[in-house]
Amino acid sequence: MRAGCDAMTIGQASRQSGVSAKMIRHYEAIGLVSPAARETSGYRLYGPEEVHTLRFIGRARSLGFPIAIIAELLALWRDRSRSNADVRHVAQRHADELRRKMAALAEMAAALDHLVGACSGDGRPECPILDELAGEAPEPVHPAGSPFS
Amino acid sequence: MRAGCDAMTIGQASRQSGVSAKMIRHYEAIGLVSPAARETSGYRLYGPEEVHTLRFIGRARSLGFPIAIIAELLALWRDRSRSNADVRHVAQRHADELRRKMAALAEMAAALDHLVGACSGDGRPECPILDELAGEAPEPVHPAGSPFS
DNA sequence: CTTGACCTTCCCATGATGGGAAGCCCCGCA
DNA sequence: TGCGGGGCTTCCCATCATGGGAAGGTCAAG
Secondary structure, three states: OOOOOOOEOHHHHHHHHOOOHHHHHHHHHOOOOOOOEEOOOOOEEEOHHHHHHHHHHHHHHHOOOOHHHHHHHHHHHHOOOOOHHHHHHHHHHHHHHHHHHHHHHHHHHHHHHHHHHHOOOOOOOOOHHHHHHOOOOOOOOOOOOOOOO | OOOOOOOEOHHHHHHHHOOOHHHHHHHHHOOOOOOOEEOOOOOEEEOHHHHHHHHHHHHHHHOOOOHHHHHHHHHHHHOOOOOHHHHHHHHHHHHHHHHHHHHHHHHHHHHHHHHHHHOOOOOOOOOHHHHHHOOOOOOOOOOOOOOOO
16 A cells, blocks of 8 residues: 555544544644654644554543553554563453442442432432431441441 | 530541541632631631531542532532432432443443453464454454354 | 641642634635 | 635643642641
8 A cells, every 4th residue: 555645634534533633633742643744734644554543542442441551552553573462461451440440330339229229209308318428327238347448 | 516626627637537638628629618717827627517527528429429419419418408309319310320330331341351352362463452453353243254263 | 946747828640531712724716 | 816614733721539749837745
């Protein structure tokens, strides 16, 4: 494929990659992608190669990878002598992180469900939810351990 | 209980409430709590009432409530003519939000698990994870006649 | 009086994203 | 050739909750 024949502006690159122009500039500013070539006017120029990279970044973002990890993935992507074990390890660590966050949310949701279940919602002022938040829980939800670390 | 007899500094209030001094000042700055009384020296002074409020905030935070919603909860807490239905509704909405976030994470984790499962991690450069991120997915989710398993 | 712990305010950083302003550029149309 | 509209540039600000750290004032114990 001949490069340089189908250069495009940031708006077109944005549309083709699914990454907002704002984000493309941001990724350049923080060094995630190398500075784009410039038109004499100062406009950034993107070729299919760059768009491909941006799409890679977009997909990684949609999987929740943080920018720092995406930088690692990009380096591995470009390194033809990489080991897929390294890539797998990075992905595995991120999956673990996602599960950690899920567990934290699940814990909150469970506690919240319990409170909501304890509140009749019949329009009176008495409210176990507020009582619990105020620390005046008439009965401990979990017999041991306060919600604070 | 008589108020004003056991005033304390921000550090003590922090220890008793479990909310960091930094955050206590922040909550005051953004108007979540009313400005603390001041010692002649300029030190903030907190009584049991304020500490109680801070603990309320801390518990709500530990359930993942955002500050804006905590402000609502505080108002309801103080409103003796509140309806527990209102409180329940606020809590319910937050629980829904938590579940929404959990679902998003679960989706990412599932996709990631699939990729990790497809990568042998045997040390060679070939890596389905990078292939997928690059958009060169060799096989759809259900392998339809692909040469590699 | 010194020392050390504690307090004050102010600024900055996180992480990823977006909004918006001021100003330049480019293309098409009359 | 001139103009208008849309796209591009940079720069600043906001989110959301939290913390780090500096410069300087205060207090209590030794």
